Amino acid sequence: MIRFAQVTKRYESGHEALKSVSFVLDRQEMAFLIGRSGAGKSTLLKLITRVEKTTRGQLIVNDKNITRLSSRQIPFLRREIGVVFQDHKLLYDQTVFDNVALPLVVAGIGHREASRRVRAALDKVDLLNKERLYPIMLSGGEQQRVGIARAVVNRPVVLLADEPTGNLDPQLSDEIMDIFHQFNEFGVTVLIATHEHRHIDRLRKRVLELEQGRLIRGGEGMED
Amino acid sequence: MSDYLVRHAQVFLSSVGQLVRSPGSSLLTVLAIGITLALPTLLYLLVENVQNVTRTWQGRAQISVFLQLDTTNEAARALQDVLAARPEIESSRLITAQQALEEFKNQSGFGAAMDILSDNPLPASILLHLKTGHDQPELIENLVRELEANPEVDLAQWDMAWIKRLHIILRLVQRSVLILAALLVLAVIIIISNTIRLAIMNRRDEIEIMKLIGATDSFIRRPFLYGGVLQGLLGALCAGAIVSACVGLLQDPIGELVSLYHGDFSTTGLDPRSFFTLLLAGSALGWLAARAAVGRYLGQIEPA
Ligand SMILES: Nc1ncnc2c1ncn2[C@@H]1O[C@H](COP(=O)(O)OP(=O)(O)OP(=O)(O)O)[C@@H](O)[C@H]1O
Ligand SMILES: [Mg+2]
Numbered sequence: 001m002i003r004f005a006q007v008t009k010r011y012e013s014g015h016e017a018l019k020s021v022s023f024v025l026d027r028q029e030m031a032f033l034i035g036r037s038g039a040g041k042s043t044l045l046k047l048i049t050r051v052e053k054t055t056r057g058q059l060i061v062n063d064k065n066i067t068r069l070s071s072r073q074i075p076f077l078r079r080e081i082g083v084v085f086q087d088h089k090l091l092y093d094q095t096v097f098d099n100v101a102l103p104l105v106v107a108g109i110g111h112r113e114a115s116r117r118v119r120a121a122l123d124k125v126d127l128l129n130k131e132r133l134y135p136i137m138l139s140g141g142e143q144q145r146v147g148i149a150r151a152v153v154n155r156p157v158v159l160l161a162d163e164p165t166g167n168l169d170p171q172l173s174d175e176i177m178d179i180f181h182q183f184n185e186f187g188v189t190v191l192i193a194t195h196e197h198r199h200i201d202r203l204r205k206r207v208l209e210l211e212q213g214r215l216i217r218g219g220e221g222m223e224d
Numbered sequence: 225m226s227d228y229l230v231r232h233a234q235v236f237l238s239s240v241g242q243l244v245r246s247p248g249s250s251l252l253t254v255l256a257i258g259i260t261l262a263l264p265t266l267l268y269l270l271v272e273n274v275q276n277v278t279r280t281w282q283g284r285a286q287i288s289v290f291l292q293l294d295t296t297n298e299a300a301r302a303l304q305d306v307l308a309a310r311p312e313i314e315s316s317r318l319i320t321a322q323q324a325l326e327e328f329k330n331q332s333g334f335g336a337a338m339d340i341l342s343d344n345p346l347p348a349s350i351l352l353h354l355k356t357g358h359d360q361p362e363l364i365e366n367l368v369r370e371l372e373a374n375p376e377v378d379l380a381q382w383d384m385a386w387i388k389r390l391h392i393i394l395r396l397v398q399r400s401v402l403i404l405a406a407l408l409v410l411a412v413i414i415i416i417s418n419t420i421r422l423a424i425m426n427r428r429d430e431i432e433i434m435k436l437i438g439a440t441d442s443f444i445r446r447p448f449l450y451g452g453v454l455q456g457l458l459g460a461l462c463a464g465a466i467v468s469a470c471v472g473l474l475q476d477p478i479g480e481l482v483s484l485y486h487g488d489f490s491t492t493g494l495d496p497r498s499f500f501t502l503l504l505a506g507s508a509l510g511w512l513a514a515r516a517a518v519g520r521y522l523g524q525i526e527p528a
Pocket of ligand 1: 011012013015016017035036037038039040041042043044
């Protein structure tokens with residue numbers, strides 16, 4: 001599903017954030033991406049959604065080589081990938097319902113079908129009763145669940161999350177991770193960058209560890 | 225297809241929503257556009273009206289054709305018939321030598337003195353009134369030259385100076401209006417593209433999010449283009465109102481002035497066609513301005 005083949009990312013500043021990273025994440029697999037601050041976790045996720053461009057190596061997502069992708073094709077890549085952000089990135093002048101509907105509106109899905117899918121997604125994160133509220137009226141954990149609903153509403157094959165539980169207390173954090181786990185069990189490929197090793201022990205999933213831009217655990221030909 | 229229309233309608237309504245959400249600044253922008261568009265429209269109406277007035281004056285443009293002294297009345301009448309048949313002549317009047325003398329005696333008070341003369345010193349003449357459309361200075365000059373080539377004609381005269389001057393002035397005014405209109409149109413484009421630029425900057429975060437969830441550039445561009453068109457359209461409506469108000473205020477004094485000169489002309493305001501053109505121009509300017517702003521600033525916003 002996601003294949004990194006000796007991927008290197010060098011920022012314009014000259015800093016090499018990823019150094020020859022290689023790994024394969026299979027269809028329906030779930031993995032945690034860990035490493036100290038500055039190790040390159042966010043950078044790795046940004047390459048997959050083409051927010052940043054690979055400098056060297058090949059990157060294959062959903063059977064497509066996205067190493068060279070024209071700017072015209074980028075939106076269509078992003079529609080196949082659901083992303084959850086630490087800071088939620090919600091639109092604060094739109095209701096919960098409209099926020100979740102956004103990927104469907106953008107993809108040109110009809111109103112009736114969109115409403116159905118938005119309700120289904122909100123149901124999965126247990127927020128159906130708050131669809132008319134604005135994000136500002138919700139707690140941090142609830143806002144993050146809106147973010148998750150938006151990420152899955154278009155039924156992506158890949159779900160990425162960059163520290164989705166960063167600002168939450170342990171109980172809420174567990175709830176959020178359980179939601180990701182559920183989606184994985186429904187067949188979605190999940191990759192989550194996190195600092196919290198607690199989840200790794202709890203959910204017993206594959207771990208990819210970065211250290212100063214190098215993959216030191218979970219990569220090809222490595223043992224866990 | 226209907227989905228496509230619904231989506232367009234949604235985007236359009238959200239542009240309206242944006243206008244409504246910040247009514248103060250939007251209203252000011254629309255007003256500024258209105259005033260800027262009203263100026264060239266008013267000038268256009270001014271030129272149009274002045275042209276109408278001069279057209280009624282020029283309808284009276286006339287050529288006096290003085291005949292040779294030895295022309296008989298019959299020959300004069302025959303010549304009048306020939307001239308009257310020309311396409312550029314509206315009407316003609318023959319003043320025979322005798323009539324000219326009578327008129328002169330009556331009007332000058334030299335009646336007794338004229339009696340002393342044995343011969344009538346005044347020539348017969350034919351007054352020609354020109355049709356509108358044949359009253360440009362160049363055409364008249366050609367006609368005069370043709371008339372003078374006639375053996376019976378001694379001299380053909382027309383009051384060339386003031387018509388020529390009027391035409392030159394009109395052309396000057398027309399060109400000034402064009403230049404001014406071009407400048408004001410530029411101003412409208414700058415006003416609208418600046419508000420669109422601000423709107424883009426204000427929605428920076430939103431644009432980034434839209435791009436992150438897979439919105440194409442054309443999808444993101446759309447509401448801003450609609451916003452530009454909407455502002456242009458509302459600005460044009462506003463301009464229409466300003467122009468109508470101005471014409472209404474000026475109608476009476478102009479009517480009085482014209483009636484002093486025995487003119488039979490009424491001021492023309494914005495007829496439906498010009499009004500429609502104004503709306504179309506406003507919308508087109510809004511679209512152009514929004515395109516310029518969007519092309520420049522939307523590409524700079526990328527998620528990081
Ligand atoms: N746009 C950029 N330009 C230059 N350098 C960057 C840029 N973004 C990140 N970096 C650098 O690349 C390295 C990896 O950054 P990255 O954000 O991927 O780390 P991270 O593992 O996500 O850290 P954290 O846990 O703090 O989020 C850091 O040294 C960072 O300073
Ligand atoms: Mg990070």
